[in-house]
Amino acid sequence: MKTISIIPVIRVLSWIVFLGLCIKAGAVLFTFTISLYNPPYAADLYQGLDLSILYSASRLDYIFLMAFAIILSSMQAFIFYFVVSIFEKLNLVRPFSEEIFLLISKISYFSLATGGIGLLAHQFADQLVKNGLVIGKAIDFWEGRDAFLFMGGVVLVIAQIFRRGIDLQVEHDLTV
Incomplete structure (x- = not known):
């Protein structure tokens, strides 16, 4: 009986989420840039976001708020870029590699940074x-x-x- 692997499904879903987050980050950046040169566009930013009152009251606060939105959207896209990269480099015969470890570490650091910047933005x-x-x-x-x-x-x-798995795998390779 052949078992169905879930890895290809998760790989495709990761790509879909990554592309969606890239589109979101790009749309936020694009609408923000347009609104800087055409203030009426601040009334209809990404998905109906209306910051025209904030733009009129304080352009600097508007820029900071939108910068937070752009940074957070971009960081979320980067997290899923690393997830997609893991699936591209994953080798189930020798799953513990320095490359995968570095990608997992980057996911953790970007997630912590995204949460921290999210707290500042809040x-x-x-x-x-x-x-x-x-x-x-x-x-x-x-x-x-x-x-x-x-x-x-x-x-x-x-x-x-x-990291410990990598050490054990190297140790096992040396004893064999």
């Missing part, structure tokens, strides 16, 4: 709201900040376990 947005400025659905860009911090910690532990 604090910045809270301050804007306390000052009476309307930020609309911009809060959606850093909603998963806690999950990214947790994920980064878990993946960091997995990277350390993977």
Whole structure:
């Protein structure tokens, strides 16, 4: 009986998520850039995000808020780029390699950084709201900040376990 491997399915799903996040990051960057030269476009940014009131009140705050959105969207895309890279380099005969370890480590560091920047963005947005400025659905860009911090910690532990697997694999190769 032939077993069905889930790895090709996850590989395809990773590509789909990666491309979707790239499109999101590019769309946010594009609409932001257009809005800097045409202020009325600040009323209809990515997926109906309306920051025209913030743009009118403080262009600098608008730039900072959108910079957070662009950075966070881009970092999420980079995380999935590393996931896709793992599936491209994965060798199930010798799964423990330095290359895979480095990719897993990068995923953990980018996840921790995404969570940290998400916390900063949330604090910045809270301050804007306390000052009476309307930020609309911009809060959606850093909603998963806690999950990214947790994920980064878990993946960091997995990277350390993977490091130990590399050591054991090398030791096994030397004894054989």
